[in-house]
Amino acid sequence: MTKGSSRTSQALKDIRSLKVVAIHPDDQDGEELRGQLRRIGCEVQMVWPSLDALPEGTDVVFLAVRPETLSIQFPWLEEKGTPPVIPVVSYENPIVIEAVLQLNPYCLVPSPVRSFGLLTAIAISLYQHKSKRTLEHYVGRLEDKLADQRKIQQAKTILMETRKLSEQDAYDLLRAQAMAKRQPIEVMAQAIIQAHAVLDF
Amino acid sequence: MTALHNPPIKIGVLFSSSGLTAPIEQSQQRATILAAEEINAAGGINGRQLELIFRDPASIPSRYATMIEQLIVEEQVRVVVGCYMSSTRKAVIPVVERHNALLLYPTFYEGFEYSRNVIYTGATPNQNSVPLASYMLSNFGSRVFMVGSDYVYPYESNRIMSDLVFEQGGEKLGEVYIPLDAGWESYLNVARKIAALRPDFIFSTVVGTGISHLYRAFAEVGMNPYETPIASLSTSETEVAAMGADIGEGHITAATYFQSIDSPLNRKVIANYQRRFGETVQTDTCWEAAYFQMHLLASAMSIAGSDDPNALLNTLPGLEIDAPQGRVRIDEHNHHTYLHPRIGRLNSRGQFDIVSESAGWTPAAPFQISHTLIDADTVSGTAEGGARE
Numbered sequence: 001m002t003k004g005s006s007r008t009s010q011a012l013k014d015i016r017s018l019k020v021v022a023i024h025p026d027d028q029d030g031e032e033l034r035g036q037l038r039r040i041g042c043e044v045q046m047v048w049p050s051l052d053a054l055p056e057g058t059d060v061v062f063l064a065v066r067p068e069t070l071s072i073q074f075p076w077l078e079e080k081g082t083p084p085v086i087p088v089v090s091y092e093n094p095i096v097i098e099a100v101l102q103l104n105p106y107c108l109v110p111s112p113v114r115s116f117g118l119l120t121a122i123a124i125s126l127y128q129h130k131s132k133r134t135l136e137h138y139v140g141r142l143e144d145k146l147a148d149q150r151k152i153q154q155a156k157t158i159l160m161e162t163r164k165l166s167e168q169d170a171y172d173l174l175r176a177q178a179m180a181k182r183q184p185i186e187v188m189a190q191a192i193i194q195a196h197a198v199l200d201f
Numbered sequence: 202m203t204a205l206h207n208p209p210i211k212i213g214v215l216f217s218s219s220g221l222t223a224p225i226e227q228s229q230q231r232a233t234i235l236a237a238e239e240i241n242a243a244g245g246i247n248g249r250q251l252e253l254i255f256r257d258p259a260s261i262p263s264r265y266a267t268m269i270e271q272l273i274v275e276e277q278v279r280v281v282v283g284c285y286m287s288s289t290r291k292a293v294i295p296v297v298e299r300h301n302a303l304l305l306y307p308t309f310y311e312g313f314e315y316s317r318n319v320i321y322t323g324a325t326p327n328q329n330s331v332p333l334a335s336y337m338l339s340n341f342g343s344r345v346f347m348v349g350s351d352y353v354y355p356y357e358s359n360r361i362m363s364d365l366v367f368e369q370g371g372e373k374l375g376e377v378y379i380p381l382d383a384g385w386e387s388y389l390n391v392a393r394k395i396a397a398l399r400p401d402f403i404f405s406t407v408v409g410t411g412i413s414h415l416y417r418a419f420a421e422v423g424m425n426p427y428e429t430p431i432a433s434l435s436t437s438e439t440e441v442a443a444m445g446a447d448i449g450e451g452h453i454t455a456a457t458y459f460q461s462i463d464s465p466l467n468r469k470v471i472a473n474y475q476r477r478f479g480e481t482v483q484t485d486t487c488w489e490a491a492y493f494q495m496h497l498l499a500s501a502m503s504i505a506g507s508d509d510p511n512a513l514l515n516t517l518p519g520l521e522i523d524a525p526q527g528r529v530r531i532d533e534h535n536h537h538t539y540l541h542p543r544i545g546r547l548n549s550r551g552q553f554d555i556v557s558e559s560a561g562w563t564p565a566a567p568f569q570i571s572h573t574l575i576d577a578d579t580v581s582g583t584a585e586g587g588a589r590e
Binding site for chain 2: 027028067068070089090092093094102
């Protein structure tokens with residue numbers, strides 16, 4: 001870590017302009033939560049107890065997890081691209097912990113809510129959420145790559161068997177065909193697999 | 202010395218005299234009054250009398266928070282006794298901690314809590330749920346129907362009971378939660394469902410005024426408690442007196458105290474109590490916790506020489522006392538209490554015949570997630586003064 005750096009990360013700078021939804025009753029904790037979020041500079045919308053759809057552009061959600069609201073369903077939780085959820089909890093027994101785990105949170109805010117800690121909770125959630133997104137994207141690309149490799153391997157095997165070629169010659173042929181047709185090699189491989197399947201039933 | 206030199210020690214009392222849980226909270230309040238009067242009659246705390254300051258939060262959680270703040274700020278009270286439902290305790294804890302006051306909480310609850318500023322004198326699940334499950338599963342079978350009031354204590358109690366039932370290869374026939382303010386019809390519907398399913402027993406964590414509805418509905422649909430009993434953690438002598446002994450007979454409750462405990466101390470305290478509040482008044486497990494915690498508090502105040510919470514919090518942990526249920530002790534580390542688990546079966550006089558009891562006290566384990574069944578004949582394994590967990 002560099003000390004004395006004057007550069008504040010963009011992620012931290014952005015916190016002041018966040019759109020925050022707080023699904024929380026308007027009690028002492030709710031008051032403290034709203035007050036501190038506003039002091040931080042966030043745009044806060046408070047609702048309770050249920051919310052069928054998140055407002056457009058929501059960056060972070062605070063959600064009070066209470067024994068009496070465990071049965072409430074939030075359909076947007078399952079959607080792709082849902083922002084990070086920070087649970088606000090007043091009970092620590094197993095049923096409530098289970099409910100908290102269902103939200104896939106990165107951290108939580110315990111009741112009684114204090115102003116101290118909220119800023120860090122938001123920063124951690126945004127940072128971890130972004131990292132998770134990047135990781136998910138990377139894993140997705142790896143999975144695609146792996147699938148391509150499998151196709152190329154399969155196409156090579158077909159060429160080796162049908163044309164009595166060595167593995168290197170089969171690959172060279174596949175690559176030459178792809179270049180001639182101006183196609184990515186995995187698309188060519190897919191075409192060969194399909195053609196083979198059609199001819200070879 | 203004159204009274205001027207010996208100002209009384211004020212103690213806040215926060216029990217509801219109206220609302221859904223008023224009957225049991227009033228029982229706790231009477232116990233508090235009885236104990237305070239006994240302490241005062243014996244000379245008070247180093248010559249100072251106890252003065253109880255009452256508030257009625259009407260069974261509404263937010264009022265407990267408002268009123269405890271009034272007691273602390275306006276009445277200058279440092280110690281408060283009270284609360285029944287967990288929601289009410291959760292509401293007051295932030296206030297108690299903010300003002301560094303002390304709360305003594307005399308009600309069994311679901312555990313998973315510790316506050317530096319709270320002493321818990323009621324049972325945790327390892328002291329009532331586990332003994333009850335062990336007794337019921339070995340004596341009645343493992344096909345269970347669960348019914349509770351719709352709040353946290355029943356959810357958590359049913360989680361524990363479900364784990365123990367499944368551990369026995371048993372079956373959960375239903376798990377129903379009834380709103381706290383539901384009427385007679387809701388209970389009748391549940392009773393009809395139970396009658397149709399014929400479980401081996403019913404596990405009830407219904408609290409408040411719903412208790413008498415449940416037992417009455419059970420009788421109404423013609424079920425026999427000697428074949429299919431309701432096993433409860435919350436049905437006490439006080440609720441049975443309200444619904445009638447005939448309705449309760451044959452049903453089972455697990456608690457750390459029953460009025461029927463045949464000990465010289467219990468007989469003496471009940472005699473004092475009925476002399477003070479009338480022959481018909483009953484005692485119960487919440488009453489007993491409210492009673493002995495006052496004597497524990499008095500003992501701690503005498504040692505500490507004040508009602509300062511910091512001094513009391515140095516004194517109360519580890520303190521022991523002879524209570525009507527037997528000897529009890531405040532745990533040094535978790536602020537809960539070593540208690541004596543018992544199983545009672547209601548007789549025709551509205552009293553519990555004790556059918557099983559622990560050999561000694563059982564330490565509280567408020568943060569235990571997974572429980573195992575215990576020997577049903579002696580519902581606890583830990584001997585008096587025995588090894589701690």
